[in-house]
Amino acid sequence: MTFSFEIPLLLLLLVTAAGAILVKDLMSAILLLGSYGFCLSLVWAWLGAVDVAFVEAVVGAGLATVLFLLTLFGTAPKDGRLRRPPPPIAVLIGLPLLGALMLYAANDLPTFGDPNSPSNSYVSPVYLERSYLDTKTPNVVTAVLMDYRSLDTMVETVVIFTAGLVCALLLRRKSHGTSS
Template identity: 80%
Template sequence: MSFVFEISLLLLLLVTAAGAILVKDLMSAILLLGCYSFFLSVVWAWMGAVDVAFVEAVVGAGLATVLFLLTLFGTQPKDVRLRRPPPPIAALIGLPLLGVLMLYAAKDLPAFGDPASPPSVRISPSYLQQSYQDTRTPNVVTSVLMDYRSLDTMVETVVIFTAGIACAFILRRKTL
């Protein structure tokens, strides 16, 4: 069992993420962030979550890049204050500790694709078995999002609507 594809994807993710943080030119940082989203969508597709990969590719690599670029054109492309101060000591000590704690906790998570893990034993089989008879929708992700968990999706739509309204209220008023 070889992990060549996974390891190269992980390396690309790490390189683009670090580049987006470290690069001085803000335009390059935005484009690197778009590359990061695209590689992340490849990772989702590789793990079998095609719907998530689709959303990540369209929103993360497409729309968010356009929004960042428009924000950049509204400001100064070369920010002179970009040279950051060194991180505080508390962050240097605390963040690696937090990482070690999370790695320690990740040991207890079920393995990827484990058929005996709690969600795939208790709730997934009923969705997978009843979705087509209930809703005539072969894509179980859509039927869960739009039918079984419809109220959640409605509130998500409210969140998006609120984001648009808030942007309009903040940005569209006349300059005093």
């Protein structure tokens, strides 16, 4: 397997995530978070999850960035810079330790593209064989997203709608209560 795209893409993802956390300017943080969402959508596309990549590009890189920018433009100019104390020493030690433990645990995961992995041996054949019988939908992807995972898809839609509604409520101008 070649790492010609994977390593630079992973590094770009880590740089945008770290930049969004470390930068002090809110506008820069918002733009870096949008870049992070775009890089993450590229990762999902590279891994073959095109539907997840599309949702990440639309919601993570697009909609979230627009909503964050609208929220930032609706705030007072003095709120443009972040003022945060330095992180505690436990965080500076604990997060790299957690990352190292996660990388160590990742050794037990099946290799990418392994045809004998549990998901390819047990889950995928059931979906491929039974999707039309269970759902009467000829497209397996549609059957999985809209029939097998319909509750999950509905809840995701509710979460996105609620986030948009909260941003709209935060940004609305108060027209009542002002005296002339």
